[in-house]
Amino acid sequence: MASFSSLGIGLGGNVDVNGLIKASVDAVKLPITKTGGLQQQAALTKAKVSAFGQFKSMVSTLSDSLGKLTSVTGWNGVSATSSKSDQVSVSAVGGASPTSFSVQVQNLAKAQSSISASLQPAKEPVGAGTLKLEVGAWAGTPKTFTAGTAKAVNIDVSATDTLADIAGKINGSGANVTATILNDASGERLMLRSKTTGEAAGYQLSVTDADGTQGDSTGLSRLVTGSTTEFALNANATVNGIAVTSATDVFADTVAGVTFTAKSTTTDPITITVAKDNSAVKANVQAFVTAYNALNSALNDATAYDQSTKSGALLQGDSSAITLQNTLRMALQSVIGNGALRNLSDIGVVVDGGTGNTTPNGSLRLDATKFDKAMADPDAVKAFFRGPDDGTPTDGFAEKFKGVTTKLLDSGGFFATKAKTYDDALKRNAQDTETITDRADRMQKNLTDRYTALDTKMAGLNALNSYISQQVTTWNKSR
Structure with missing residues (x-):
């Protein structure tokens, strides 16, 4: 706003013209600046955009964890061990057949x-x-x-x-x-x-x-x-007495899915063992539990109501946030087939019961004892998450749940629709703010021009009044 340091001389010198103009302009801008006005609405919308962006990232992480439970390789984990890893080390890819064989190394590879x-x-x-x-x-x-x-x-x-x-x-x-x-x-x-x-x-x-x-x-x-x-x-070795050779000390796929590396020559056979590794499955299930809990906790915090302060969190009562949380919780309750393992609780993934006066908040917990018992039949646990090998892509729990997350993340899904809604709201807010700001600027200019003209006019009248007074005084003295 322009300064009127000399304005008001014609109006008597004690008129706060700046204050008058500011009060008028502030009144026009009130829809922007008032509590719950456009400025606060924009800040609130941006905070919600950030919150749903966080939820989207967490749903993506959850979807990735489900992908490991639907992938064949996620269920084909193996461990590979060597009886003397300082002489022959070994690794195996997921899906390699459980086996055991002996290796003897006659010489290592050498460069000319x-x-x-x-x-x-x-x-x-x-x-x-x-x-x-x-x-x-x-x-x-x-x-x-x-x-x-x-x-x-x-x-x-x-x-x-x-x-x-x-x-x-x-x-x-x-x-x-x-x-x-x-x-x-x-x-x-x-x-x-x-x-x-x-x-x-x-x-x-x-x-x-x-x-x-x-x-x-x-x-x-x-x-x-x-x-x-x-x-x-070349490096030369024998596998169960059969001669094998490699240009390097690494023997890749000499035994299907297994790679062993010669580190020194051997005098006695080295035993290589490849076995099923259920720890990878357990880690993948735990990753799912962790991803779900992180998302559930974020939704709980965003929709909470504090009784002591009588105030709600950012998304308290927000229908979209509640819909998202309910969608995820319903997916958890999927019942699969007619076998012994039909829901998450059957394989040891249970809802945390809380402690003391704390009520359950929907978080999950992996009961290791119950899970290990279910893994006594790993094919049944695999079928629970993936469905039968000859089934459809939505027969298993993980497949069904991943279908839910995929829809949420799709270009036309929940998060895309929510983002467009907020984007449109911010654009309307910006347009309304610009309209009001333009109106306030025009008012400021108009008032400034009018007060300036009035001040000039009053200054002229004051000068004329002073002149007449001087003339009257002079005339009186001359009588």
Whole structure:
């Protein structure tokens, strides 16, 4: 609002014009600023948007937990153990068949390595030419090299390149080897090692020497002549006496669904055991209980009424929040089939009874003793949650409940509809606020203009009155 520091001179100098204008403008803005007005309505709506956004996230978490109970892999958990895990470790994927077998490791996988003869003097140029690195396999006695499908890598060496320069070029070439320098009492040596293990990942280094003589002990040929090589090996083991091999120390799917890793050679058989693991099922059921309780607690808090303060929480009495809570509680009461396990209580998921004077709030609790007893027949518990294997996607408890959460989360479902309702309300609120604010701004400008004009007029009249008074006084004195 504009300041009228000099306004009011014509009105007598003691008129609070600013106060008069502010009072009029505030009266126009009252629908925005009053208790329960547009400003508070917008804040309340935004708080509800945040609350339902939290509920949506929790329903999504609940839906995910139900997904684990409907998934086949959620019921096919297995444990895999090794009698000597420091020598052979093991893991298994869900659904792997329970089994037991013995493993003996004859040798671990090894990468090919080689070292050149000593080059003297050290740190001097080696000689110009081209190095050629090929990836492939060595076999037979004596060893013969068979190149693989990978393209050979050619490395140009200049007349000024030292052994360190050559090692750097090899490492930067993208070849499947690493190069390092060994310094000993006799000079420098080039050490190469394949980046991967296994017989198929061997390599061959050959030289085209610029001096025109290949295979001698001068120039670039010195990197090959007199070098020694340790050839690559596959890891070799036996499973129940049957020979198996792997390019690495990891034997994946040698036994279906099972991966065992050789850590050292063995002298005695290592026993690998794969068994059903019901702890994963229990963890998934507990995850469902935890997710449901978090959502139920949030809904309880948001719809609560405090008798001591006679005040309600944000969504106390809100029909949408109550509908959501009732929908979820009805889903909990689903009765499944005609078997021994027909509801959650039968598998050990019970409503918490509260303590003392506390009444049940709808929270769930997993009775471990009752659950473990039900899991004596894991197929029956599985059928309760998933339905029979030849049934429909809505035969099991988890499948039915997940159907409820899916509808709530759908693009046209409960939360989407609620979000649109609140969005429309906020847009209307913003429009109404803008309309009233514009009206108040126009009133302020109008009143300012009118008071300014009145003040100017009154200032002129006051000046005229002062002049007339002066003239009368002068005339009286002249008589």
